[in-house]
Amino acid sequence: MSSFLSLLGSARAHVMYNWGRLVRYGGTSAVGVVLGQTLLRVGYDLLGWSALVANLLAFVVANIPVYHLNRLWVWDRSGPSHWGREVLPFWLVSFVGLALSSLAVGLIDRVTDNGWFITVSSVGAFGTVWLVKYAACDRYLFGPAMSGKLQQAQTSTAQTSPAQTL
Numbered sequence: 001m002s003s004f005l006s007l008l009g010s011a012r013a014h015v016m017y018n019w020g021r022l023v024r025y026g027g028t029s030a031v032g033v034v035l036g037q038t039l040l041r042v043g044y045d046l047l048g049w050s051a052l053v054a055n056l057l058a059f060v061v062a063n064i065p066v067y068h069l070n071r072l073w074v075w076d077r078s079g080p081s082h083w084g085r086e087v088l089p090f091w092l093v094s095f096v097g098l099a100l101s102s103l104a105v106g107l108i109d110r111v112t113d114n115g116w117f118i119t120v121s122s123v124g125a126f127g128t129v130w131l132v133k134y135a136a137c138d139r140y141l142f143g144p145a146m147s148g149k150l151q152q153a154q155t156s157t158a159q160t161s162p163a164q165t166l
Contacts, residue, residue: 018138021074025134028069033126036062037119040105044115051109051118052102058122059098063091075142086141093136097129 036058043054067090071077081087104121111117137143 024074028066028074032062032066041115051105055102055105055122063094070137071142077142089141093133097126100125
């Protein structure tokens with residue numbers, strides 16, 4: 001019980017200290033939801049695509065600006081993206097959301113052809129991954145700890161002469 005209370009206190013402290021970042025992350029997520037759900041409904045309702053195809057297209061298109069907004073606006077990271085440390089892990093975490101969303105919309109699509117149920121199932125599945133994605137972005141991809149590690153790596157690389165790297 002005391003470890004749970006300690007974890008709860010730690011989470012509360014993180015929220016209080018990072019309130020602005022959490023609000024920006026929520027805004028970025030809102031952009032992704034509006035764009036993704038609009039594309040999902042256009043593909044499903046207007047173009048007649050299956051829920052899975054519409055969901056996949058919506059995910060890929062919406063996730064591109066979401067990545068950049070998270071990196072630039074939420075975590076204030078500029079310069080070129082690092083594919084191995086930022087882009088690939090971000091998309092892997094995002095694909096977990098896609099897998100859950102695809103499973104949800106596929107199951108709902110078998111039961112009903114109501115587009116609103118498809119929308120709710122998609123948003124609900126992505127919503128379950130939302131907090132995990134924030135934690136991964138903050139702790140491992142873009143957050144303050146990663147900024148320090150990247151600066152250390154860049155400094156040590158810059159101090160290494162070309163002869164030492166051979």
